[in-house]
Amino acid sequence: MTSGGTDERPIDPRAVRRSGGTAGASTPGDLAGSPFRVDRDRVASSPFFARLAGVTQVVSPTGSGLLLHNRLTHSLKVAQAARAIAERLRARPELTGVLDKLGGCDPDVVEAAGLAHDLGHPPFGHLGEQVLDRIARNRFGLPDGFEGNAQSFRIVTTTDVRGPAAVGLDLTVAVRAAMLKYPWTRLSHPQPHPSGMARPPRGAAEQTEWPGAGSAKFSAYVTELDDLTQARAAFAGRVDGWQQTVEASVMDTADDIAYAIHDLEDFHRVGVLQHATVATELGTWQARALEFAELDPAELAAQARKPGRSLEALRRRLHAKDSWAVDDDAFAAAVARVRAELVDGLLAVPFDGSVEAEQTVAGFSARWTGRLVAGVDILEEPTTRSGHVVLAVQQWHEVQVLKFVHRRFVLLRPDLALHQRGQARLLTALVEALDQWLTDRLEADRLPRRLHDLVELAESEYRWLAAFAPAALVGATGEAPSGPDALRSLARGRAVVDFVASLTDIQAAGLLDALSGRTGQLWTDAFVL
Structure with missing residues (x-):
């Protein structure tokens, strides 16, 4: 209803954009009607x-052709699973209240967050993330430093230029909050951190x-602290300051599901995941679980390379970190199911690219995805180690x-480590150059x-922080940088990291x-976003 040409409908705080625009504000390039679908x-x-x-x-x-997932296909599957989870939760009348x-659970919001959650991953995945973090800090x-989740948030709020104002994508509050898997900065926000x-x-x-x-993981740099606080303000009083929104928890759970299934599928396809070694590990633990449970920690660590011991170490880690959830009977049942369906099912026959092999992989993936998505529920008052969606x-x-x-x-294979050490040296040399x-x-x-534009952007950000929020620039040493040269140095570092993180593996x-002069070909490929 309108009166005198003025829209009297209350503004949905979840649909407010970074720029302050409301749900009804659209740009010529937006085709969808829903603000979250626009996102x-x-x-x-x-x-x-x-x-x-x-x-x-x-x-x-x-x-690798069709054999391996990349970050794009992974993100698509996370978004797919997240939407399915949200739709299932909303379909249960007892959960509506x-x-x-x-704070709500919209399928469009969780799908958008699923698509966006890995935007900040640098070349070479988690290995690249670790290298850039070390370089950024040291x-x-x-x-x-550098963190992939925080980089994703920086992209959608700041460095992507495809939004209406060429500053981020101008997404809604709900979608930005749903991207905050770890809704804090590394050192300073919120307080107490x-x-x-006692149990972080x-x-x-x-x-x-x-x-x-x-913190080892966090979802916003100090340069985006205002964006974090604006995105979380709509959920004040609904979830604790350190707690994910329900939509972020849905996205996080979907990411776990995709990671658990699709990477195993990949390495079965390329012949890395071998039936005999996995079967021996799981089977030995099943046969000797009571014996392994009696080993003292030092003895277990000394035998770590022997079959079954690593799985026993996992069981103990779960007790130490997630005692709220761990159950030994459920753990044993999980080992039995994984052995039956992964080891004796998927891995029993080597992948040869045939129709039968493809159908076996597809069936395994579909069964497990369906089982895990169907097993999602809501906890109104979760522990600190869990989101609301479990x-x-x-x-x-x-x-x-x-x-x-x-x-x-x-991940622990020596040949993968050899490959990754070379990638780490490549990224380090690129940053130095x-x-x-x-x-x-x-x-x-x-x-x-x-790169020039990124330097100017970062310098303006650090000058503003130095003037109005100097505590945000205090590092682990307890000292804040001072003087124009120090701020310029910070800006140069952030710009180089932003630039390198925006490359593909091949571009890097x-x-x-x-x-380094190792090619005689004039560089003509576009390596800058």
């Missing part, structure tokens, strides 16, 4: 989203190898065992325009070849 379309149209086709999920997809009380002195809680939320605790460096006890244990198989028999170019006054006017390698 989904904006993410899908972003060049940062398109580049995910060239970014590693676990190993580089280059040359709980969902409304906690070389450039950035107090919050969740890293200091997942990701909030410090990494043991870097004491004082802040898997049922049995499915939760099954995900832990599936992820264990992936880690134990893929770009930093040297930035500090070369004779060549400064020939910088890639995108090709750019380093060009910068």
